Amino acid sequence: MKKSLLLCPPTYYDIKYEINPWMSKDNPIDKARAMEQYETLTYAYEQLGVKYDELAPDESVPDQVFTTDTGHAENKKFIRANFKYDERKKEADIAEAYFTEKGFHIHMLPSDVYFEGGDLLKFDDIYIFGHGKRSSKEAQKPIEKVLGVELIDVELPDDIFYHLDTCIAIITKNVVVANLNALTKDGVETLNHHFSTVIPTTEEDNALMVCNLMNIGGNAVLTQGISNTLKDALRPHVELISTTPMSEYIKGGGSVHCVSLEIFE
Ligand code: ARG
Numbered sequence: 675m676k677k678s679l680l681l682c683p684p685t686y687y688d689i690k691y692e693i694n695p696w697m698s699k700d701n702p703i704d705k706a707r708a709m710e711q712y713e714t715l716t717y718a719y720e721q722l723g724v725k726y727d728e729l730a731p732d733e734s735v736p737d738q739v740f741t742t743d744t745g746h747a748e749n750k751k752f753i754r755a756n757f758k759y760d761e762r763k764k765e766a767d768i769a770e771a772y773f774t775e776k777g778f779h780i781h782m783l784p785s786d787v788y789f790e791g792g793d794l795l796k797f798d799d800i801y802i803f804g805h806g807k808r809s810s811k812e813a814q815k816p817i818e819k820v821l822g823v824e825l826i827d828v829e830l831p832d833d834i835f836y837h838l839d840t841c842i843a844i845i846t847k848n849v850v851v852a853n854l855n856a857l858t859k860d861g862v863e864t865l866n867h868h869f870s871t872v873i874p875t876t877e878e879d880n881a882l883m884v885c886n887l888m889n890i891g892g893n894a895v896l897t898q899g900i901s902n903t904l905k906d907a908l909r910p911h912v913e914l915i916s917t918t919p920m921s922e923y924i925k926g927g928g929s930v931h932c933v934s935l936e937i938f939e
Contacts, residue, residue, distance in 0.1 A: 677890055678725045680741050680772070680935040681716065684708040685731035687739045689926060693759045695834050696883075696927035708922035712739075715895075715918050715930065722890045722916075726934075729772060735765050740928045741935035742839065743790045743808075744769035746817070748938035752778040753820055758788045758808050769935075781820045789813040792837030792932055793830075797844035797889070799823065800868070804838025806830040826868055832856040835880075839931045843885045845894070849873065849911045851887075851904070853880050873907045882920075886929035888936075897929050 688703045719726055732738060744765050746753040752773035755766045770780055783789050793809040794817070795802045803825040805811040814825055828838065835841035835856035842865070843851045849871040854862050865872050875884055878901045887896035892913040897920045905915060920929045 676723055676725055678937040678939075679719065679727075680729065680747070680769075680937060681712075681726050681933060682729040682738045682741050683731055684712050684739045684922070686733045686736055687922075687926070688736040690736045691759075691761050693761060694836055694927040696924065698925075701925055703922050703925060708739075711919050711922055712933075715920075715933070718895055718916050718918055719890070719934075722893055722895070724890055729768060732764070732768060735762065735768070737762055737926060738765050738768070739923065740792070740926070740932040741769070742932045743792045743837070744935065745773075745789075745791050746794050746796075746821075747773060747778065747935065748796070748821065750778050751781055751820060753781045753783065753789070753817060755790050756783055756785065756788050756813075757790060783813055783816050787812045787816070789817070790837065791935065792839045792928075794825070795838055795842060795844055796936075796938060798847055800844060800847060801825045802838060802842060802844065803827045804830045804842070807833070807836035826864060828861040828864055829858050830856070830861075831858050836927075837932070839886050840883055840927075841880075841885050843887050843889065843931070845873075845889060845908070845911050851875060851885055851908070853885055855880070871911070873904070873911075876901045876903050879904050883924055883927075883929045886931040888930050888934050895930055897924070 745755045788810045790808040793804040806829045841853040841856040850869040851873045853875045882899045898917040
């Protein structure tokens with residue numbers, strides 16, 4: 675089945691505030707390079723036969739490129755994010771308008787519960803939910819109810835790897851890649867319980883947020899600079915590893931997965 679993604683061109687992408695340790699107003703975005711990297715990524719998606727649509731960029735939300743965080747889209751349902759930080763709240767309104775227009779049923783979580791889409795990973799019928807930094811543990815039950823599934827939950831204790839997709843990627847039903855240093859002891863046990871192979875990342879990979887990858891039908895699309903150690907560990911489980919430069923997005927605390935909201939069937 676072809677993947678369907680929602681992206682947003684980096685027209686207004688910038689570091690205007692600091693809400694995670696990767697962001698520094700002293701390290702602004704090189705707009706031309708961000709656009710070039712976006713075009714390289716979309717070209718890779720085109721080559722892999724991925725369908726994607728684009729949001730119209732809004733100048734008032736400089737983090738809008740990170741579309742994944744706006745919610746979870748599946749089977750004509752859109753669970754809207756409740757962003758933790760005010761600076762990003764409008765992004766959920768924009769995504770809601772987009773999915774409403776596409777005929778999705780919009781699901782809101784209780785207003786006192788945080789949820790950001792980067793904390794929910796899905797592969798086939800496996801769902802992992804990360805909580806503790808940007809999403810509340812209390813979001814789990816209402817999400818399970820909307821989707822009619824059980825979520826495997828993992829606590830996120832690390833400020834640097836604050837979204838689930840910054841430290842975990844599901845490669846197949848049996849294989850997961852993870853930055854184990856960013857998880858609790860229980861979190862590591864949970865992964866070992868549900869997956870027969872847990873591939874740990876190296877520090878070099880973590881500095882590039884390599885876990886923030888897209889798995890396109892067995893093709894791992896990920897940040898340029900991945901270590902040979904991780905490449906070798908991944909190879910038996912994927913058909914292809916495509917690397918793409920993501921330095922401008924890493925400045926904002928994200929990479930390939932955060933900028934690629936997946937619309938699941
Ligand atoms: N600057 C954004 C923020 O801090 C980056 C979001 C990255 N998204 C992700 N799913 N990891 O909210």
